[in-house]
Amino acid sequence: MSNLKSVTSDIRLFKPSKSFCDIANINSIILDSLNNEAKMDYPLFWANLAKKHIHWHQPFTKILNEDNPPFFKWFEDGVLNVSYNCLDRHLVNNANKTAIISESDSGIIEKVSYKELYSKVSVFANALKSIGITKGDTVIIYMPHSIEAIVAMQACARIGAIHSVVFGGFSSKALAERVIDANAKIVITTDGQKRGGKIIPLKNEVDIAIDMLPHDNPIQHVIVYKKISYEKLKWDKPRDIWWHELIKNKSDICPVTEVDSEHPLFILYTSGSTGSPKGVQHSSGGYLLGSIMTMQWVFDNKPNDVFWCTADVGWITGHTYVCYGPLAVGATQVVFEGVPTYPAPDRFWQIIQNHKVSVFYTAPTAIRTLIKLGYDLPQKYDLSTLRLLGSVGEPINPEAWLWYYETIGNKSCPIVDTWWQTETGCHMLSPIPGVTNLKAGSCTQAIPGIMIDIIDESGKILGNNDNGYLVITKPFPSQIRTIWNNPKRYEDAYYPKDIGDGKYYIAGDFAHKDKDGYFWILGRVDDVLNVSGHRLGTMEIESALALNPIVAEAAVVGRPHDIKGEAICAFVVCRGERPTGAKAKDIESELREWIGNQIGAIAKPDEIRFGDNLPKTRSGKIMRRLLRSIAKGVEITQDISTLENPASLEQLKQVN
Numbered sequence: 001m002s003n004l005k006s007v008t009s010d011i012r013l014f015k016p017s018k019s020f021c022d023i024a025n026i027n028s029i030i031l032d033s034l035n036n037e038a039k040m041d042y043p044l045f046w047a048n049l050a051k052k053h054i055h056w057h058q059p060f061t062k063i064l065n066e067d068n069p070p071f072f073k074w075f076e077d078g079v080l081n082v083s084y085n086c087l088d089r090h091l092v093n094n095a096n097k098t099a100i101i102s103e104s105d106s107g108i109i110e111k112v113s114y115k116e117l118y119s120k121v122s123v124f125a126n127a128l129k130s131i132g133i134t135k136g137d138t139v140i141i142y143m144p145h146s147i148e149a150i151v152a153m154q155a156c157a158r159i160g161a162i163h164s165v166v167f168g169g170f171s172s173k174a175l176a177e178r179v180i181d182a183n184a185k186i187v188i189t190t191d192g193q194k195r196g197g198k199i200i201p202l203k204n205e206v207d208i209a210i211d212m213l214p215h216d217n218p219i220q221h222v223i224v225y226k227k228i229s230y231e232k233l234k235w236d237k238p239r240d241i242w243w244h245e246l247i248k249n250k251s252d253i254c255p256v257t258e259v260d261s262e263h264p265l266f267i268l269y270t271s272g273s274t275g276s277p278k279g280v281q282h283s284s285g286g287y288l289l290g291s292i293m294t295m296q297w298v299f300d301n302k303p304n305d306v307f308w309c310t311a312d313v314g315w316i317t318g319h320t321y322v323c324y325g326p327l328a329v330g331a332t333q334v335v336f337e338g339v340p341t342y343p344a345p346d347r348f349w350q351i352i353q354n355h356k357v358s359v360f361y362t363a364p365t366a367i368r369t370l371i372k373l374g375y376d377l378p379q380k381y382d383l384s385t386l387r388l389l390g391s392v393g394e395p396i397n398p399e400a401w402l403w404y405y406e407t408i409g410n411k412s413c414p415i416v417d418t419w420w421q422t423e424t425g426c427h428m429l430s431p432i433p434g435v436t437n438l439k440a441g442s443c444t445q446a447i448p449g450i451m452i453d454i455i456d457e458s459g460k461i462l463g464n465n466d467n468g469y470l471v472i473t474k475p476f477p478s479q480i481r482t483i484w485n486n487p488k489r490y491e492d493a494y495y496p497k498d499i500g501d502g503k504y505y506i507a508g509d510f511a512h513k514d515k516d517g518y519f520w521i522l523g524r525v526d527d528v529l530n531v532s533g534h535r536l537g538t539m540e541i542e543s544a545l546a547l548n549p550i551v552a553e554a555a556v557v558g559r560p561h562d563i564k565g566e567a568i569c570a571f572v573v574c575r576g577e578r579p580t581g582a583k584a585k586d587i588e589s590e591l592r593e594w595i596g597n598q599i600g601a602i603a604k605p606d607e608i609r610f611g612d613n614l615p616k617t618r619s620g621k622i623m624r625r626l627l628r629s630i631a632k633g634v635e636i637t638q639d640i641s642t643l644e645n646p647a648s649l650e651q652l653k654q655v656n
């Protein structure tokens with residue numbers, strides 16, 4: 001850590017340019033007054049913003065209800081509809097403004113105005129109603145990143161149904177688990193999708209998932225959007241319904257269902273350190289407010305911007321900064337279905353040039369991949385429309401940051417390195433682009449109204465020049481409300497009694513606060529991995545491995561990876577003899593496939609090593625820290641005197 005301190009103490013500051021500051025939504029005077037208002041009375045601060053930026057069908061009179069912590073309620077007697085805020089209210093002045101510029105994997109471009117999107121959403125909302133979906137029902141959306149996925153999400157919001165989007169890269173098994181936990185009545189999917197030129201038959205996965213469910217499963221219908229005219233489609237009548245048939249003769253007027261501010265808007269599953277994925281449940285009013293304010297403060301939203309967030313709608317970033325935030329502020333945005341490297345690693349730069357993108361938001365892993373595959377490629381493109389860049393998902397290393405700043409931003413675009421989580425709903429730590437002096441690799445400071453600190457094991461709040469657990473000390477509107485079906489897990493995971501005495505929201509990250517009070521995220525404190533900006537629980541992968549009949553025992557750890565941030569390394573003890581040579585290679589690929597089927601391709605281990613047993617303490621605990629050193633290939637410095645079976649280490653050091 002001493003290393004980090006010396007790096008952060010005399011690091012270079014990047015000041016926003018005068019031309020950016022001149023037109024920025026927030027200057028230092030406004031930022032100071034926002035921060036002061038929040039400091040004086042943070043609930044009132046948020047309440048004033050909620051009144052100003054949200055259309056309420058019935059205004060709220062109660063601001064924050066803290067009667068039953070940590071189950072906080074915001075604006076609870078207010079009545080609104082999120083889809084109304086994203087669509088209807090733009091019809092007066094911006095009906096013909098482009099809402100979405102969609103570009104498919106193969107390059108087909110489709111533009112949709114606010115009026116057209118409003119109609120599409122209304123028609124589909126009426127279609128959902130016609131099959132009996134009503135307020136409070138849960139709906140699984142398993143679709144490619146596309147206009148239709150956004151239409152499906154907005155249509156749910158319009159009628160008060162609760163969506164749960166499952167990323168298209170998750171396996172049928174993972175999908176089945178989420179269907180059951182969410183108790184979903186319908187699944188909305190497509191016949192398939194093309195990504196990076198490859199065909200992914202999504203509907204087939206849904207069929208397999210439903211086959212895994214008990215006979216009395218809750219699924220009544222599967223709605224299928226015909227996207228690629230996939231030929232080998234199976235059809236189960238009357239369960240399966242074509243989207244285009246369901247919407248026939250449906251009106252394009254669908255009055256919104258008014259809901260309470262605390263009505264669940266969606267559930268999104270994410271990995272934790274233990275057990276199965278957690279259904280993070282968000283609210284309507286508070287979540288919407290967070291999306292709107294961060295679009296204004298952090299992305300400095302302007303009427304003429306072309307905004308592009310590259311995240312898939314299957315992740316929280318795609319919820320907040322594709323489906324809800326940009327629409328709520330009436331922005332024009334790009335929705336790109338494909339991958340950055342197909343057909344060539346200049347795809348992103350081409351899209352920025354062609355659609356004149358001005359605000360670009362992506363992940364460090366994408367930046368690092370593109371640096372590696374084409375350091376100078378961006379120079380062939382006109383990227384001069386860019387005025388602001390963003391980064392999210394994992395710490396961005398200073399080298400990648402500098403390339404992003406110089407080569408993509410031409411040294412004139414601030415970079416907002418935004419720290420947040422599925423559970424926080426919107427940005428928490430981020431530069432305010434027209435004010436904050438940037439440091440490459442730091443997500444700088446809390447946005448207005450968000451109270452963030454670092455604490456030690458005993459719960460003491462630490463000052464500058466220290467490292468500790470990152471905590472949010474006060475409730476905030478966009479925060480997670482509970483874990484679906486499991487309020488106890490919500491309390492235990494985020495407000496644990498053993499750290500901070502249950503008073504603070506514990507993010508699960510460790511952070512350094514430098515001499516200027518800037519935050520530097522150091523990594524997770526729990527057994528959660530961050531692979532290419534995606535969150536995966538080591539326990540989840542271990543349990544999946546243990547289900548394979550070859551496997552007697554498994555332990556999974558992360559190790560640093562140049563491109564992905566972290567790589568997955570599994571240590572496996574097989575039933576019977578320890579495999580070596582070609583046999584080990586075969587079993588390794590078999591287990592990788594297995595994980596692909598159990599969870600999804602993103603969870604496939606990068607490496608699997610075999611041993612006769614795993615290093616354990618005498619009490620039988622797997623020594624993960626030791627495995628981490630082995631995976632990294634560094635010398636073991638930990639105390640191994642309590643190790644039950646030291647000989648196993650040599651085997652595990654061997655690469656297959």
Ligand code: WT7
Pocket residue numbers: 270316317391392393394395396417418419420421422423443507508509521523524530533534535
């Ligand atoms: C975890 C949350 C919410 C965005 C997508 C990921 C890590 C996120 C940053 C950042 C350093 C970051 C943290 C966090 N993380 N953004 N700018 N700098 N680390 O959402 O899957 O819920 O993961 O991602 O470790 O806890 P998520």
